[in-house]
Amino acid sequence: MEAIKVEHLVKEYTIVKKEKGLGGAVKGLFAPKKEVVRAVDDISFVIPKGEITAFIGPNGAGKSTTVKMMSGILTPTSGSVLIKGKNPATQRKEVVQNLGVVFGQRTQLNWDLRLGESFELMRHIYQIEPSLYEENMKMMDQILGISEFINTPVRQLSLGQRMRGDLVSAMLHSPDIIFLDEPTIGLDVEGKYAIRKFIKEINRVKGTTIILTTHDLQDIEELCKRLIIINRGKIMEDGPLEALIDRIAPYKELVVVYFDEEFAEHEKAEIVSREGNIVTYRFEKKEMTGARLICDLSEKKKFKDATIKETKIEDIIRIAYAEQI
Amino acid sequence: MKSVRHYLDVTFYNIRLALMTILEYPGDFLGWLLSNPIQFVVGFATIRFVVQEFGTINGWDQGQLAFLYGISVISHAFSMMLFVQGWFMGYYVVEGEFDRYMLRPLSVLYQFFFTNFNVFGITDLIPGICVFAYGCMQVHFAWNISRVAAVLLLIAGATMIRGGIYIFMGTFSFWTKSVNDFAGFTQEFFDKTTMYPLTMYPKAMQFVLTYLIPIGWISFYPAEGLLKGINTGVIFTFFIGVVVLAFAGIFFQYGLTRYESAGH
Numbered sequence: 031m032e033a034i035k036v037e038h039l040v041k042e043y044t045i046v047k048k049e050k051g052l053g054g055a056v057k058g059l060f061a062p063k064k065e066v067v068r069a070v071d072d073i074s075f076v077i078p079k080g081e082i083t084a085f086i087g088p089n090g091a092g093k094s095t096t097v098k099m100m101s102g103i104l105t106p107t108s109g110s111v112l113i114k115g116k117n118p119a120t121q122r123k124e125v126v127q128n129l130g131v132v133f134g135q136r137t138q139l140n141w142d143l144r145l146g147e148s149f150e151l152m153r154h155i156y157q158i159e160p161s162l163y164e165e166n167m168k169m170m171d172q173i174l175g176i177s178e179f180i181n182t183p184v185r186q187l188s189l190g191q192r193m194r195g196d197l198v199s200a201m202l203h204s205p206d207i208i209f210l211d212e213p214t215i216g217l218d219v220e221g222k223y224a225i226r227k228f229i230k231e232i233n234r235v236k237g238t239t240i241i242l243t244t245h246d247l248q249d250i251e252e253l254c255k256r257l258i259i260i261n262r263g264k265i266m267e268d269g270p271l272e273a274l275i276d277r278i279a280p281y282k283e284l285v286v287v288y289f290d291e292e293f294a295e296h297e298k299a300e301i302v303s304r305e306g307n308i309v310t311y312r313f314e315k316k317e318m319t320g321a322r323l324i325c326d327l328s329e330k331k332k333f334k335d336a337t338i339k340e341t342k343i344e345d346i347i348r349i350a351y352a353e354q355i
Numbered sequence: 356m357k358s359v360r361h362y363l364d365v366t367f368y369n370i371r372l373a374l375m376t377i378l379e380y381p382g383d384f385l386g387w388l389l390s391n392p393i394q395f396v397v398g399f400a401t402i403r404f405v406v407q408e409f410g411t412i413n414g415w416d417q418g419q420l421a422f423l424y425g426i427s428v429i430s431h432a433f434s435m436m437l438f439v440q441g442w443f444m445g446y447y448v449v450e451g452e453f454d455r456y457m458l459r460p461l462s463v464l465y466q467f468f469f470t471n472f473n474v475f476g477i478t479d480l481i482p483g484i485c486v487f488a489y490g491c492m493q494v495h496f497a498w499n500i501s502r503v504a505a506v507l508l509l510i511a512g513a514t515m516i517r518g519g520i521y522i523f524m525g526t527f528s529f530w531t532k533s534v535n536d537f538a539g540f541t542q543e544f545f546d547k548t549t550m551y552p553l554t555m556y557p558k559a560m561q562f563v564l565t566y567l568i569p570i571g572w573i574s575f576y577p578a579e580g581l582l583k584g585i586n587t588g589v590i591f592t593f594f595i596g597v598v599v600l601a602f603a604g605i606f607f608q609y610g611l612t613r614y615e616s617a618g619h
Binding site for chain 2: 101103104126133154156
């Protein structure tokens with residue numbers, strides 16, 4: 031059975047438009063201008079068990095709203111969500127018993143007390159067996175090194191430490207599915223590395239199904255086989271990262287440094303730029319390989335150096351965000 | 356049965372956490388311990404002053420008023436311990452603070468009240484018990500087992516009525532989307548209506564406070580009954596408390612479907 035099934039999911043909000051100044055405020059009181067906004071507009075997808083999927087999209091695209099509907103926080107306007115066959119809107123307690131959710135922007139830890147106390151609270155809330163609790167704590171400590179700061183009050187933790195604490199707290203009851211909403215936001219290189227390692231390990235060892243939303247493209251490159259791009263509440267793209275790259279940038283570039291201003295040409299590679307002895311060729315990935323092109327060119331004319339350039343993921347995502355259905 | 360044990364287990368742990376939080380900030384607790392009783396001492400001093408000037412309030416003498424006021428303050432103290440969060444529900448709605456409770460396999464309303472178990476409520480309980488004990492002595496309240504049971508039932512019912520009303524008022528925030536800080540207003544209103552005999556207010560207000568907002572049942576009706584030697588009146592208070600609380604809970608659950616969290 032699939033871990034998550036979302037069908038024709040819609041979430042609408044009513045927002046009241048305010049006009050400027052006191053006059054506008056009075057007007058808004060008597061004749062409020064209401065506007066219905068579709069934050070999530072008819073999206074459907076299925077996530078199989080054990081998959082790591084990234085939700086990406088610009089700010090305000092509907093990612094968090096979707097995650098919040100999947101975790102039972104928001105009630106959908108229409109459409110359905112099934113988490114292991116159960117509806118989080120009506121069977122919230124059963125669904126969350128098997129779910130771990132972390133919001134990068136908001137901690138769920140007890141601010142005033144030492145970190146360990148928040149973990150103990152989870153043990154009581156989820157009624158975790160002592161042996162499982164010990165085992166999970168040991169595993170988390172190995173990956174995230176939390177024993178270093180487990181006795182520090184949460185308010186005194188650094189952002190990176192707090193984030194690790196939040197991840198542990200969400201994993202202690204061994205959920206089958208976890209949602210991570212911007213888990214690497216604001217973290218330094220070391221922090222991001224630890225979180226990514228954690229996600230990979232949990233997925234590998236426990237087969238946990240993971241959905242994460244992120245703005246960090248390195249998260250996607252390192253972690254996710256599958257990418258869902260959400261923009262203006264709709265799914266713009268759903269598939270492996272490679273497929274997206276192939277669609278938006280089906281070509282690569284080869285930069286060749288010749289010994290002098292003379293250079294070779296090739297019928298399957300277009301010359302996009304030439305500066306002195308440096309020539310940049312562009313070739314379709316389907317028709318040509320980099321090795322073949324280097325080989326062909328070097329037969330025609332000797333050169334010093336050749337570099338294959340892939341289109342940057344950043345540029346690909348930017349192009350994808352700008353597309354409209 | 357299993358779920359009752361689950362809730363009890365979490366409750367005890369939450370109370371432990373609340374005590375640990377106090378130890379983390381001992382100065383805060385000391386401040387409350389000193390300042391809170393003063394509020395009620397002043398309250399009772401006002402009553403005494405009025406009684407000394409006019410003899411009685413609507414036929415209630417000083418001892419009877421202390422008896423009434425004591426019930427009011429004790430039930431207030433318990434409602435502060437268990438339900439004070441209700442005053443700040445609007446903040447939770449607007450700031451999206453309910454998210455974390457909705458992610459855990461326990462009732463949201465239960466977590467809302469018990470995660471922040473308010474030990475400070477005890478600081479209200481002490482003056483309440485003092486005033487009540489003073490009133491009991493003055494009116495020569497004859498204690499026996501059924502009267503102990505009646506008073507306990509009364510306190511439980513009165514606490515539930517207060518808690519239910521807090522939940523009701525807080526739940527409106529799901530529609531208004533505003534912080535609706537009604538703490539000061541509620542405190543004032545409950546004080547004025549539960550510490551004096553209800554009969555001193557105009558008929559229309561008595562009607563409202565008896566049938567529409569059952570505040571009269573928190574202290575006035577049951578105290579009047581107990582002072583006349585009728586114990587059964589407290590059953591009404593308890594029953595009304597259960598109904599108000601249950602109704603508030605259903606209303607809250609409905610409001611929660613309109614919860615919008617914060618940020619999208």
